[in-house]
Amino acid sequence: MNTEFARRQMVDQQVRGWNVYDDDVLRILKDLPREQFVPAAYKSLAFAEMEIPLRHGEHMMSPIIEGRVLQALGLTGSERVLEIGCGSGFLTACLARLSAHVTSIDIYEDFLQTAANSLAACDIDNFELQQMDGMRELPPGEFDAIAVTGSIQRFDPRFVAALKPNGRLFVVVGDAPAMTAKLVQRTDAHDWQTTSLFETCLKPLVHGALPPQFSF
Numbered sequence: 001m002n003t004e005f006a007r008r009q010m011v012d013q014q015v016r017g018w019n020v021y022d023d024d025v026l027r028i029l030k031d032l033p034r035e036q037f038v039p040a041a042y043k044s045l046a047f048a049e050m051e052i053p054l055r056h057g058e059h060m061m062s063p064i065i066e067g068r069v070l071q072a073l074g075l076t077g078s079e080r081v082l083e084i085g086c087g088s089g090f091l092t093a094c095l096a097r098l099s100a101h102v103t104s105i106d107i108y109e110d111f112l113q114t115a116a117n118s119l120a121a122c123d124i125d126n127f128e129l130q131q132m133d134g135m136r137e138l139p140p141g142e143f144d145a146i147a148v149t150g151s152i153q154r155f156d157p158r159f160v161a162a163l164k165p166n167g168r169l170f171v172v173v174g175d176a177p178a179m180t181a182k183l184v185q186r187t188d189a190h191d192w193q194t195t196s197l198f199e200t201c202l203k204p205l206v207h208g209a210l211p212p213q214f215s216f
Contacts, residue, residue: 001044003035006046006047007029007030007034007047008030009047010029010034010047010049010063011026011029011030011063011067014049014063014064015029015063015064015066015067016067017064018064018067018068019068020064020067020068020070020071021071022070022071022074024075024098025067025070025071025094025098026067028070028094028097028098029063029066029067029070029094031097032090032093032094032097032122033122034046034047034063034090035047036118036121036122037060037088037089037090037093037115037118038052038060038088038090039052039053039054039055039088047063049062049063049064050062051203052088054087054088054111055108055110055111056108056111057203058087058108058111058203059087059203060087060088060090061087061091061149061202065181065200065202066090066091066094068181068197068198069091069147069149069170070091070094070095070098072168072170072181072183072197073095073098073145073147073168073170074168075095075098075099075145077098077099077100078099078100078144079099079100079143079144079145080099080100080101080103080141080143080144080145081095081099081101081102081103081143081144081145081146081147082102082103082104082105082138082139082143082145082146082147082162083095083102083103083104083105083146083147083149084105084134084138084146084147084148084149084150084159084205085104085105085106085134085148085149085150085205086104086105086106086111086112086115086129086149087106087111087115087149088111088114088115088118089104089111089114089115089116089118089119090118091147091149092104092115092119092127092129093118093119093122093124095147096119096124096126096127097124099126099144099145100126101126101127101128102126102127102128103127103128103129103130103139103143104127104128104129104130105129105130105131105132105134105138105139106129106131106132107131107132107133107134107206108131109131112129112130112131115129116129133206133207134148134205135152135156135205135206135207135208136207138158138159138162141162142162142163142164142167143162143163143164143167144163144164144167144168145163145167145168145169145170146159146162146163146167146168146169146170146171147169147170148169148170148171148172148205149202149205150172150202150203150204150205150206150208151172151173151174151179151201151202151203151204151205151208152171152172152173152204152205152208152209153173153174153175153204153208153209154173155171155173155182159171159184160184160186160192163186164186165186165187165188165189166185166186166187167185167186168183168184168185169182169183169184169185169186170182170183170184171184172200172202176201177201178199178201179199179200179201179202180196180197180198180199180200181196181197181198181199181200182194182195182196182197183195183197
């Protein structure tokens, strides 16, 4: 496989073709070695438009969803970002290249170990990885942007509470087969604005299918 050609095709034909036009996002997707974050058995499919299987029944986001997440958050390089669901670490790498610092949490310790190795191999060091169930707790402090990489059945206002004023949250909400990707912006201490971006279907976060006591 011609890796560089396949990477360019992924970005130019798949990601850009699904309304991702942000130059910084496209550049990062072209620069980062996605194949280094893919399990060995699937390296030949690293640039395919599919959700590549990981351990524990989890999957990497497809390239077009990764592109839409990054574009929606609109990172400029100064932000403190929270990622809920580290997985392979590839989206973590993209977020780190586009922001000042990323805190990524995952319920599976082996995901964090593998991601840490892949991130270090890419000379990325502006990140922190923590083992944590994001449906039950979040790291302390407030963030400029939050990316939730699995779906949740009903919106959880804790995610908005973890944003700074004017902070942005990407989250997929609903039930299969038709879920909605949403961009949520915190407007003040007790309010937020929501934009529906597109329909998709993502595997729920662990415990994400258990409805919180709040409907959105």
